[in-house]
Amino acid sequence: MDNFLPAVNVENARVYLGGQEILHNISWQVRRGERCFILGANGAGKTTLVKLLMGFAWPLFGAKVQVLGKTFGHVNLLELRKSIAWVSPFMHKWLEDGAWNGRDMVLSGPDGTIGLLREPTPEEEKKAAGIMKSLKAEHLMDRPVVAMSSGEQVKVLIARALMTNPELMILDEPSVYLDLAGREFLLKTIEELAATRPDLTMIFITQRIEDILPVFDCGMILKSGQIVASGSRDEVLTEENLKNAFDLDIQLIRTDKGRLWTVIR
Ligand SMILES: Nc1ncnc2c1ncn2[C@@H]1O[C@H](COP(=O)(O)OP(=O)(O)OP(=O)(O)O)[C@@H](O)[C@H]1O
Structure with a gap:
């Protein structure tokens, strides 16, 4: 990997799906170790954009897409994807199938399966235990996944993703199915992960302003396939930008811990 290049570098990307231009001339960079959010309404x-970064959607000729120093068109995507952890709520739904416990689920990370289909090595066992400890989730190791709360299940998914030593983690609306307590639990997990893995580049996709914790130092707002604001968290999360993004007259309320809550005027 070329460590001098940013974790993500997209230049002039236009993406068509179903005959329509969905992303319009996107240019965006994320430096290594940065934690960036992507905020935007439905659609x-x-x-x-995540599909573009994973090589599941392709831009028109003239664009450049580089992820973890590798240039698309000149990289084995299957190899590259091993360095990227994509945590999505749809996986969280799959967890409810089968009789797996937390340990099985975390140890299935290196094989990319949902649930353990082979005997893990002692090194893998040790690593899984270490990751669960760092996430304060040792107690979930022996618990059946079906007996975990949704927030705990997402935590196990994050641990599973960390088994592959990812350099980039994409959290794709991980809180979408969570209730209030589950969401707070998840956000705390993200904060703890940021503290224990400061080298890990994170991209956090969300529709909810209050989910964008101060650990996310940079980000952007997408609207109708265009970047309408980009920069530091404070530069992006302004009432004016949010009004534009969601077509709502939004008032921001900042708590003393730097969390932002919205009120519609
Ligand atoms: N395969 C496809 N063919 C045609 N249009 C598509 C396809 N996939 C997505 N779109 C359209 O592209 C636009 C962007 O979709 P996308 O799923 O990227 O939005 P999103 O910001 O992730 O939305 P949400 O928050 O609802 O998940 C939408 O208008 C969607 O209908």
Whole structure:
């Protein structure tokens, strides 16, 4: 990997799906170790942008897409994807099938399966235990996944993703199915992960302003397939930008811990 290049570098990407231009001339960079958010309403293009970064959607000729120092068109995507952890709520739904416990689920990370289909090595066992400890989730090791709360299940998914030593983690609306307590639990997990893995580049996709914790130092707003704001968290999360993004007159309330809550005027 070329460590001098940013974790993500997209230049002039236009993406067509179903005959329509979904992303319009996107240019965006994320430096290594940065934690960036992508905020946008339904249909803004967030998932399409993730697909672009994963090599599941392709831009028109003239664009450049580089992820973890590798240039698309000149990279084995299957190899590259091993360095990227994509945590999505749809996986969280799959967890409910089968009789797996937390340990099985975390140890299935290196094989990319959902649930353990082979005997893990002692090294893998040790690593899984270490990751669960760092996430304060040792107690979930022996618990059946079906007996975990949704927030705990997402935590296990994050641990599973960390088994592959990812350099980039894409959290794709991980809180979408969570209730209030589950969401707070997840956000705390993200904070703890940021503290224990400061080298890990994170991209956090969300529709909810209050989910964008201060650990996310940079980000952007997508609207109708275009970046309408980009920069530091404070530069992006302004009432004016949010009004534009969601077509709502939003008032921001900042708590003393730097969390932002919205009120519609
Ligand atoms: N395969 C496809 N063919 C045609 N249009 C598509 C396809 N996939 C997505 N779109 C359209 O592209 C736009 C962006 O979709 P995308 O899923 O990227 O948005 P999103 O910001 O992730 O939305 P949400 O928050 O609802 O998940 C939408 O208008 C969607 O209908």
